[in-house]
Amino acid sequence: MSELGATDRVVVVGASLAGLRAAEELRRKGFEGPLTLIDSEDAEPYDRPPLSKQVLLGMAPADRTRLPRVQDLGEVEWIRGVAATGLDRTRPVVELADGRAIPYDRILIATGVRNRPWPVASEAALGGVVSVRTRADAAELASLLAVRPERVLVIGGGFTGSEIASVCRQLDLAVTLVERGPAPLVGALGGVIGSIATEIQLEHGVDLRCGITVDALEGDDQGRVRQATLSDGTRLDIDVAVVALGAVRNTEWLRESRLAAGPMGIATDAGCRAIDIDGLVVDDVFAAGDVTRFPHPLYGYEFLALEHWGNAVTQARVAAHNMVSPTLARVPHIAVPVFWSMQFGLNIKSVGVPNYGEEIQFTQGSVTDRTFVAAYGHQGRLVAAVTFDNAKWIDFYRREIETAAPFPPDLHALDGPATSAPISADFPHPWLPYDPPPVVLTGHAFDEMRAKVIRPEGARQT
């Protein structure tokens, strides 16, 4: 791959946290050529974590979470409020919803994720049914909470759903959280931590209902949500329903691109270069942020798909570095993931990949005091740790994970719990299986064989 020339054009699709930080890193690395940033939202890049916390608590208006720029971008072409609809790698151009085609020499895909919508469109359209991803979403929910609804229903007990339930309790609003799994946070942190999360939610007055789902949302004559029917037959009177069912990757616009992009994200190598449907690395297409999945050496080179703020920043900087660097100067994105969530007055952080582990051991502090550290192990190796109000330990465990420390860890911590034998971390499933790729193989000779995308309408019935 040739080095990026001075007049070569870099296009960044998706100008949120990852896109902005990548653009800044390009300039920091001395790239002075033409730079175009495209985003479907007509707004300056803003920070999303405050949307489910400070904005709902009334500490900040929804339109006042704009990201500081940490590097002068110089001359930049901004294309805002226009979605990218296609990537034609043969010309090569990004196709936009308004019909324009933007040429590129290097492109960064940072289109992120969107919330998985409530599956019934007519119910999702009811007044009072919201899902928090954009600042408009957060403004809507903040205004719904400001008029003090009788009861808020939160659908989904992952991090976002739990944070919003926490906000409701802090505002002294009645809230019901419905989680399909056995406990909140169980998918990310396992059943052992999930049962602690359950206790915490109950202590804070959340009407927590696990192991059930919401069957239907019903509205009144004005089209406002009024009732929810649960799978156990319960009918709940509600004024607000928050849909927190996780996210889907924004990859539909790449459908014709022959890149390995689908519902699980766009696959890249560790250097943030996109992988095409044949599994070949593409040299001029890069990706960063929540939209990606990438192999990590500490985790068996399995593709990690992370929705972590810190991952977006680091991956964006690695991608930008590699976009402007010659082959031998390229670097891998192999930082150990760190994640945080704030809920019920607790600072929950994780380092590593907890659901890569099968076992968990409480290593420090006290579960009953809600201030502790727990380590996750995979085949005798430390692969992750979670801290509750113990952020100061994240760095230590990160270094232990980086150096493949044994599990159970040999810590001799002064504040270790009395009993600390490893137990099953109790994940509902070790890994969610990825959807099979919608491709078939064509050709016979080794230099003729290619993967070919099959359309759903053309798919063979099996």
Added chain:
Amino acid sequence: MQFDSASVRIVVDLTLCQGYAQCCFFAPDVFRFNGQEALMYVPEPSDDQRERVWRAVEACPVQAIAVEDPDAGEEA
């Protein structure tokens, strides 16, 4: 595009934050703990907080606070 030039903007890298609370000490109207160490902050504080914000930025032991201040002409 239009930028609101008056506004100070901050973002705290909470992957780095270890809860030393120096920011809460120097700019209590901008940074506060929700509990023992869950940091909540105002992303775009009012102009009269500018000086306090800068003191918080400089005091942070892990340098977790990024700030854009149109008046200062510098970034951290």
